[in-house]
Amino acid sequence: MMLLSxxxxxxxxxxxxxxxxxxxxxxxxxxxxxxxxxxxxxxxxSGWTMGVNQFADLSPVEFKAYLGLKPRDNSxxxxxxxxxxxxxxxxxxxxxxxGAVTPVKDQAQCGSCWSFSTTGSVEGAVQVKTGRLTSxxxxxxxDCAGSSGNQGCNGGLMDDAFExxxxxxxxxxxxxxxxxxxxxxxxxxxxxSTISGYKDVQQGSEPAxxxxxxxxxxxxxxxxxQSSFQLYKxxxxxxxxxxxxxxxxxxxxxxxxxxxxYWRVKNSxxxxxxxxxxxxxxxxxxxxxxxxxxxxxxx
Numbered sequence: 558m559m560l561l562s563x564x565x566x567x568x569x570x571x572x573x574x575x576x577x578x579x580x581x582x583x584x585x586x587x588x589x590x591x592x593x594x595x596x597x598x599x600x601x602x603s604g605w606t607m608g609v610n611q612f613a614d615l616s617p618v619e620f621k622a623y624l625g626l627k628p629r630d631n632s633x634x635x636x637x638x639x640x641x642x643x644x645x646x647x648x649x650x651x652x653x654x655x656g657a658v659t660p661v662k663d664q665a666q667c668g669s670c671w672s673f674s675t676t677g678s679v680e681g682a683v684q685v686k687t688g689r690l691t692s693x694x695x696x697x698x699x700d701c702a703g704s705s706g707n708q709g710c711n712g713g714l715m716d717d718a719f720e721x722x723x724x725x726x727x728x729x730x731x732x733x734x735x736x737x738x739x740x741x742x743x744x745x746x747x748x749x750s751t752i753s754g755y756k757d758v759q760q761g762s763e764p765a766x767x768x769x770x771x772x773x774x775x776x777x778x779x780x781x782x783q784s785s786f787q788l789y790k791x792x793x794x795x796x797x798x799x800x801x802x803x804x805x806x807x808x809x810x811x812x813x814x815x816x817x818x819y820w821r822v823k824n825s826x827x828x829x830x831x832x833x834x835x836x837x838x839x840x841x842x843x844x845x846x847x848x849x850x851x852x853x854x855x856x
Contacts, residue, residue: 561589564609572611572829584614591615595788604817605792610830612787620787623826624804625668626778627712628850635716640756640853642768651810651821652774657684658809659692661834663827665738667710672698673825674776674805675718679728681774681809682856683750691749694734701725701743709740715776715805719755719854727751751856758851763841766820766848767811774809775853777822778802779845786845791832793817795839800846808851811840820847 565588568574576584591614595607612620652658659680664673672695684690698718699709705721707713722728727748734746758775759765769775781787781804785797793814810821818840828834838844 561592564592565589568609568613574614587616588614591784591788594784598785603792603795605794606790607785607788608790610788610790611827612830615787617782617784617787621782621803622666622668623664623670624781625664625670625710625712626803626805627671627708627714628778628802629714635757635760635850635852638755638757639759640765640769642765642771644768644771646764646767646771648767648818649812650770651812652681652770653809653821653823656690657681657774658807658823659690661823661828662695662736662825664695664736664825667699667738667740668712669695669699669710669738670825671707671713671715671718671805672696672702674778674807675715675722676728677807677809677823678715678774678776678852679719679722679750679752679854679856681807682752682854685773686856692731693750694729694731694736694746696736696741697729697734697743697746698722700741710738715778716755716757716852719752719852722752722854723754752854754855755852756855758848758853760850761843761848763843763848766808766851769851769853770808770811773853774807774823775851777806777808777847778850779804779806779822779847781806781845786836789831789836793819793837793839794844796844798845800843800849802846802850808847809835812837822847 702721729746
């Protein structure tokens with residue numbers, strides 16, 4: 558018990574957790590339950606590991622505050638906007654190495670994942686076209702993109718955010734409109750990156766997703782509300798996670814490790830989560846529904 562309490566207070570110090578006195582015991586018990594889950598998983602043979610991160614004191618219900626995708630039935634619209642490819646895909650690609658991906662960011666306790674997925678794919682598209690990588694403002698989308706159907710920290714969709722960027726002729730930089738992790742009042746800043754349109758990837762098709770990835774990083778949606786995802790640490794993730802899409806992330810690469818083909822995905826939960834902010838997900842089984850709502854901007 559002493560060892561567990563030391564582990565808990567080390568966690569509190571590491572992640573600068575501050576609880577009301579009456580909440581400490583409940584947080585301790587939640588941390589204990591998550592630690593038992595981590596240890597049980599890591600003693601198995603899944604091939605990937607779980608670990609303590611900033612979410613280790615959260616119940617599954619509380620963890621949902623860090624998601625924020627708001628899916629809707631827009632399949633008819635998407636079916637008319639599907640990208641077509643003639644390229645021959647390579648199975649080994651990494652847009653981080655190619656210089657088209659900004660450092661991992663942190664959405665904090667705001668359901669703004671959709672805005673981070675959007676900026677990530679726009680940053681990548683513009684870099685591929687111009688050679689210039691500029692970190693773009695998620696906060697501008699949180700504060701301003703409600704007119705396109707998004708709801709700030711209460712969630713949104715990447716396609717709706719692309720629509721807003723197109724109609725407002727660009728997006729400002731992170732430096733000019735910094736992230737605050739809360740809903741704010743929209744303000745005007747100079748646009749530094751523009752897009753001319755966006756395309757959707759054929760629903761459920763990992764080959765189409767691979768073809769799209771040859772050209773640039775891709776915005777994708779996944780189900781991320783399970784403890785397996787909450788506490789992921791390293792290795793090629795195989796689930797369980799489901800396909801009820803609730804989180805927007807950025808597909809940045811693909812590769813193979815020990816005979817396992819994987820997708821490499823950039824998250825927006827800081828570098829303290831997962832493998833320095835990234836996760837590798839098994840390719841070929843549409844794990845977490847990652848091929849069900851993919852799209853990308855056209856710079």
